[in-house]
Amino acid sequence: MEKAALALSTLLLISGCAHNSHTETSDVNDSGTATEQSAPHHQMTDQWVGRWTGVEGLFLEISKDESAGPGHYLLHMRYGLDADQIGTFEGQATAEGIRFNRGDRSQMLRAGDGEATGMKWLMEKKDCLVVATGEGYCRD
Template sequence: MKRHLILAALATMSTGLTACSRETPEVVNNTTAASVGGPSATATAGPAGDGSTFSGVPKAKAPDYVGRWIGVEGMVLDVKHAATPGRYRLEMQWDLDHKGEFKGDAVGDTIVFERNGVRETLRPTNGDATGLKYLAGKTQCLTVKTGEGYCKK
Protein backbone atom coordinates (compact mmCIF):
# COMPACT_ATOMS: atom_id res chain seq x y z
CA MET A 1 0.00 0.00 0.00
CA LYS A 2 2.79 2.38 0.93
CA ARG A 3 4.49 1.66 -2.39
CA HIS A 4 1.32 2.55 -4.31
CA LEU A 5 1.04 5.87 -2.47
CA ILE A 6 4.64 6.75 -3.26
CA LEU A 7 4.16 5.86 -6.94
CA ALA A 8 0.97 7.93 -7.08
CA ALA A 9 2.77 10.90 -5.51
CA LEU A 10 5.64 10.61 -8.00
CA ALA A 11 3.22 10.41 -10.92
CA THR A 12 1.46 13.54 -9.70
CA MET A 13 4.75 15.37 -9.29
CA SER A 14 6.00 14.39 -12.74
CA THR A 15 2.73 15.56 -14.30
CA GLY A 16 3.17 18.92 -12.64
CA LEU A 17 6.77 19.17 -13.77
CA THR A 18 5.84 18.43 -17.36
CA ALA A 19 3.31 21.25 -17.38
CA CYS A 20 6.02 23.68 -16.24
CA SER A 21 8.75 22.54 -18.62
CA ARG A 22 10.65 25.18 -20.51
CA GLU A 23 10.63 23.27 -23.76
CA THR A 24 10.58 25.50 -26.80
CA PRO A 25 8.01 24.70 -29.44
CA GLU A 26 9.24 22.29 -32.09
CA VAL A 27 8.02 23.22 -35.54
CA VAL A 28 7.66 20.30 -37.90
CA ASN A 29 7.55 20.92 -41.62
CA ASN A 30 6.36 17.99 -43.67
CA THR A 31 6.74 18.49 -47.40
CA THR A 32 5.35 15.17 -48.52
CA ALA A 33 2.21 13.94 -50.17
CA ALA A 34 -0.37 11.85 -48.35
CA SER A 35 0.88 8.67 -46.74
CA VAL A 36 0.51 5.30 -48.31
CA GLY A 37 -0.80 3.14 -45.48
CA GLY A 38 1.31 0.43 -43.96
CA PRO A 39 1.99 -1.29 -40.69
CA SER A 40 3.71 0.78 -38.06
CA ALA A 41 7.07 -0.32 -36.76
CA THR A 42 7.61 -1.17 -33.12
CA ALA A 43 10.60 -0.63 -30.87
CA THR A 44 12.96 -3.58 -30.96
CA ALA A 45 16.27 -4.64 -29.50
CA GLY A 46 19.57 -4.40 -31.33
CA PRO A 47 20.39 -6.21 -34.55
CA ALA A 48 21.29 -9.43 -32.82
CA GLY A 49 18.07 -9.38 -30.77
CA ASP A 50 20.12 -10.00 -27.62
CA GLY A 51 20.12 -6.50 -26.11
CA SER A 52 23.12 -5.34 -28.10
CA THR A 53 23.35 -2.48 -30.56
CA PHE A 54 25.72 -1.55 -33.35
CA SER A 55 27.46 -4.87 -33.93
CA GLY A 56 27.63 -6.12 -30.36
CA VAL A 57 28.17 -2.89 -28.38
CA PRO A 58 26.03 -3.05 -25.18
CA LYS A 59 23.12 -0.59 -24.98
CA ALA A 60 24.78 1.40 -22.19
CA LYS A 61 27.70 2.16 -24.53
CA ALA A 62 25.69 2.79 -27.72
CA PRO A 63 26.85 5.93 -29.54
CA ASP A 64 24.72 9.06 -29.68
CA TYR A 65 22.46 9.22 -32.74
CA VAL A 66 23.03 12.94 -33.34
CA GLY A 67 24.67 13.67 -36.67
CA ARG A 68 24.33 12.96 -40.38
CA TRP A 69 23.39 9.49 -41.58
CA ILE A 70 23.62 8.62 -45.27
CA GLY A 71 21.35 6.27 -47.22
CA VAL A 72 21.28 5.51 -50.94
CA GLU A 73 20.12 7.54 -53.95
CA GLY A 74 19.90 10.85 -52.11
CA MET A 75 18.48 9.46 -48.87
CA VAL A 76 19.83 11.34 -45.85
CA LEU A 77 18.93 11.66 -42.17
CA ASP A 78 20.07 14.49 -39.90
CA VAL A 79 19.43 13.84 -36.20
CA LYS A 80 19.59 16.82 -33.84
CA HIS A 81 18.85 17.22 -30.14
CA ALA A 82 15.56 18.95 -29.31
CA ALA A 83 15.07 21.29 -26.36
CA THR A 84 13.95 18.42 -24.10
CA PRO A 85 16.27 15.52 -23.16
CA GLY A 86 15.19 12.32 -24.86
CA ARG A 87 13.71 14.18 -27.82
CA TYR A 88 15.17 14.61 -31.27
CA ARG A 89 14.54 16.64 -34.41
CA LEU A 90 14.77 14.53 -37.52
CA GLU A 91 15.34 16.02 -40.96
CA MET A 92 15.10 13.32 -43.57
CA GLN A 93 14.95 12.70 -47.27
CA TRP A 94 13.66 9.13 -47.41
CA ASP A 95 13.36 8.80 -51.19
CA LEU A 96 13.85 10.98 -54.25
CA ASP A 97 10.47 12.70 -53.88
CA HIS A 98 9.86 12.93 -50.13
CA LYS A 99 11.52 14.92 -47.38
CA GLY A 100 10.40 16.43 -44.12
CA GLU A 101 11.14 17.31 -40.52
CA PHE A 102 9.78 15.26 -37.63
CA LYS A 103 9.85 15.15 -33.82
CA GLY A 104 11.36 11.96 -32.44
CA ASP A 105 11.26 10.46 -28.95
CA ALA A 106 13.90 8.16 -27.49
CA VAL A 107 12.35 4.82 -26.54
CA GLY A 108 15.02 2.46 -25.25
CA ASP A 109 17.68 2.34 -27.95
CA THR A 110 15.29 3.54 -30.69
CA ILE A 111 13.81 6.83 -31.86
CA VAL A 112 10.06 6.76 -32.45
CA PHE A 113 8.49 9.37 -34.74
CA GLU A 114 5.33 9.91 -36.76
CA ARG A 115 5.57 10.41 -40.51
CA ASN A 116 2.42 11.05 -42.54
CA GLY A 117 0.20 9.62 -39.81
CA VAL A 118 2.25 6.40 -39.47
CA ARG A 119 4.29 5.64 -36.36
CA GLU A 120 7.81 4.76 -37.46
CA THR A 121 10.85 3.61 -35.48
CA LEU A 122 14.54 4.24 -36.16
CA ARG A 123 16.44 1.32 -34.67
CA PRO A 124 20.18 0.67 -34.53
CA THR A 125 21.32 -2.02 -36.96
CA ASN A 126 24.16 -2.86 -39.25
CA GLY A 127 24.20 -2.22 -43.01
CA ASP A 128 23.09 -5.74 -43.89
CA ALA A 129 19.86 -5.26 -41.90
CA THR A 130 18.88 -2.23 -44.02
CA GLY A 131 18.33 -4.46 -47.03
CA LEU A 132 20.31 -1.99 -49.16
CA LYS A 133 23.23 -3.43 -51.10
CA TYR A 134 25.23 -0.17 -50.95
CA LEU A 135 25.13 -0.17 -47.12
CA ALA A 136 26.08 -3.85 -46.70
CA GLY A 137 29.08 -4.31 -44.42
CA LYS A 138 28.59 -1.01 -42.56
CA THR A 139 28.46 -1.32 -38.77
CA GLN A 140 26.69 1.85 -37.52
CA CYS A 141 23.28 2.25 -39.12
CA LEU A 142 19.75 3.32 -38.29
CA THR A 143 16.94 1.45 -40.04
CA VAL A 144 13.28 2.40 -40.35
CA LYS A 145 12.26 -0.64 -42.39
CA THR A 146 13.75 -2.90 -45.04
CA GLY A 147 14.82 -0.64 -47.89
CA GLU A 148 15.07 2.47 -45.70
CA GLY A 149 18.25 2.77 -43.73
CA TYR A 150 21.00 5.28 -43.06
CA CYS A 151 24.61 4.69 -41.96
CA LYS A 152 27.54 6.68 -40.67
CA LYS A 153 30.35 6.99 -43.19
Protein backbone atom coordinates in the same frame (compact mmCIF):
# COMPACT_ATOMS: atom_id res chain seq x y z
CA MET B 1 1.45 -36.77 -3.38
CA GLU B 2 4.28 -35.13 -1.42
CA LYS B 3 5.81 -33.86 -4.69
CA ALA B 4 2.51 -32.21 -5.65
CA ALA B 5 2.24 -30.54 -2.24
CA LEU B 6 5.85 -29.35 -2.48
CA ALA B 7 5.27 -27.97 -5.98
CA LEU B 8 2.11 -26.19 -4.84
CA SER B 9 3.83 -24.60 -1.82
CA THR B 10 6.73 -23.48 -4.03
CA LEU B 11 4.29 -21.91 -6.48
CA LEU B 12 2.50 -20.08 -3.66
CA LEU B 13 5.81 -18.85 -2.26
CA ILE B 14 6.94 -17.54 -5.65
CA SER B 15 3.65 -15.81 -6.35
CA GLY B 16 3.76 -14.20 -2.90
CA CYS B 17 7.23 -12.84 -3.58
CA ALA B 18 6.14 -11.45 -6.94
CA HIS B 19 3.19 -9.76 -5.26
CA ASN B 20 5.39 -8.13 -2.61
CA SER B 21 7.88 -6.75 -5.16
CA HIS B 22 5.00 -5.29 -7.19
CA THR B 23 3.57 -3.63 -4.08
CA GLU B 24 6.92 -2.05 -3.23
CA THR B 25 7.35 -0.76 -6.78
CA SER B 26 3.90 0.77 -6.89
CA ASP B 27 4.78 3.06 -3.96
CA VAL B 28 7.36 4.89 -6.12
CA ASN B 29 6.39 8.35 -7.35
CA ASP B 30 5.27 8.05 -10.98
CA SER B 31 7.06 11.22 -12.12
CA GLY B 32 10.36 9.94 -10.70
CA THR B 33 9.90 6.62 -12.43
CA ALA B 34 9.26 8.27 -15.81
CA THR B 35 12.41 10.37 -15.46
CA GLU B 36 14.54 7.37 -14.53
CA GLN B 37 13.16 5.29 -17.40
CA SER B 38 13.62 7.97 -20.08
CA ALA B 39 17.14 9.00 -19.02
CA PRO B 40 18.87 5.88 -20.38
CA HIS B 41 16.86 6.10 -23.60
CA HIS B 42 17.94 9.60 -24.51
CA GLN B 43 21.52 8.93 -23.42
CA MET B 44 21.66 6.21 -26.08
CA THR B 45 19.87 8.21 -28.79
CA ASP B 46 21.86 11.40 -28.06
CA GLN B 47 24.79 9.55 -29.63
CA TRP B 48 22.84 9.43 -32.89
CA VAL B 49 22.85 13.23 -33.31
CA GLY B 50 24.45 14.21 -36.61
CA ARG B 51 24.30 13.24 -40.27
CA TRP B 52 23.63 9.72 -41.56
CA THR B 53 23.85 8.74 -45.23
CA GLY B 54 21.53 6.50 -47.19
CA VAL B 55 21.72 5.39 -50.81
CA GLU B 56 21.12 7.50 -53.93
CA GLY B 57 21.22 10.84 -52.09
CA LEU B 58 19.00 9.85 -49.17
CA PHE B 59 20.04 11.21 -45.78
CA LEU B 60 19.04 11.65 -42.16
CA GLU B 61 20.12 14.56 -39.96
CA ILE B 62 19.28 14.24 -36.26
CA SER B 63 19.43 17.23 -33.94
CA LYS B 64 18.29 17.70 -30.36
CA ASP B 65 15.03 19.59 -29.94
CA GLU B 66 16.21 21.75 -27.02
CA SER B 67 12.85 23.51 -26.69
CA ALA B 68 11.07 20.18 -26.05
CA GLY B 69 13.64 18.91 -23.54
CA PRO B 70 15.83 15.81 -23.16
CA GLY B 71 14.99 12.86 -25.35
CA HIS B 72 13.30 14.97 -28.05
CA TYR B 73 14.76 15.28 -31.53
CA LEU B 74 14.21 16.82 -34.93
CA LEU B 75 14.74 14.38 -37.78
CA HIS B 76 15.41 16.09 -41.11
CA MET B 77 15.39 13.44 -43.78
CA ARG B 78 15.20 12.68 -47.46
CA TYR B 79 13.62 9.24 -47.28
CA GLY B 80 12.71 8.67 -50.92
CA LEU B 81 13.52 9.82 -54.43
CA ASP B 82 10.23 11.65 -55.05
CA ALA B 83 10.26 15.43 -54.55
CA ASP B 84 7.80 15.24 -51.65
CA GLN B 85 9.77 12.59 -49.74
CA ILE B 86 11.73 15.05 -47.66
CA GLY B 87 10.80 16.69 -44.39
CA THR B 88 11.52 17.37 -40.76
CA PHE B 89 9.79 15.29 -38.12
CA GLU B 90 9.64 15.47 -34.34
CA GLY B 91 10.91 12.38 -32.56
CA GLN B 92 11.09 11.09 -29.01
CA ALA B 93 13.47 8.58 -27.41
CA THR B 94 12.06 5.21 -26.37
CA ALA B 95 13.62 1.95 -25.25
CA GLU B 96 13.66 0.79 -28.91
CA GLY B 97 15.03 3.98 -30.51
CA ILE B 98 13.38 7.20 -31.69
CA ARG B 99 9.64 7.17 -32.40
CA PHE B 100 8.33 9.71 -34.92
CA ASN B 101 5.28 10.27 -37.11
CA ARG B 102 5.66 10.55 -40.87
CA GLY B 103 2.55 10.97 -42.89
CA ASP B 104 -0.22 9.10 -41.14
CA ARG B 105 2.04 6.40 -39.65
CA SER B 106 4.09 6.08 -36.51
CA GLN B 107 7.67 5.04 -37.33
CA MET B 108 10.56 3.75 -35.22
CA LEU B 109 14.20 4.58 -35.92
CA ARG B 110 16.36 1.73 -34.54
CA ALA B 111 20.06 1.00 -34.34
CA GLY B 112 21.30 -1.69 -36.67
CA ASP B 113 23.95 -2.58 -39.20
CA GLY B 114 24.14 -2.58 -42.98
CA GLU B 115 22.55 -5.99 -43.20
CA ALA B 116 19.53 -4.75 -41.21
CA THR B 117 18.92 -2.03 -43.82
CA GLY B 118 18.29 -4.69 -46.45
CA MET B 119 20.26 -2.69 -49.03
CA LYS B 120 23.25 -4.27 -50.75
CA TRP B 121 25.09 -0.92 -50.97
CA LEU B 122 25.15 -0.69 -47.15
CA MET B 123 25.77 -4.37 -46.29
CA GLU B 124 29.35 -3.81 -45.11
CA LYS B 125 28.44 -0.92 -42.77
CA LYS B 126 28.44 -1.50 -39.02
CA ASP B 127 26.88 1.72 -37.62
CA CYS B 128 23.41 2.28 -39.07
CA LEU B 129 19.93 3.49 -38.20
CA VAL B 130 16.99 1.66 -39.75
CA VAL B 131 13.37 2.73 -40.17
CA ALA B 132 12.33 -0.38 -42.09
CA THR B 133 13.88 -2.89 -44.45
CA GLY B 134 14.78 -0.82 -47.48
CA GLU B 135 15.18 2.41 -45.52
CA GLY B 136 18.38 2.85 -43.57
CA TYR B 137 21.13 5.38 -43.02
CA CYS B 138 24.73 4.67 -42.00
CA ARG B 139 27.87 6.40 -40.85
CA ASP B 140 31.25 5.53 -42.28
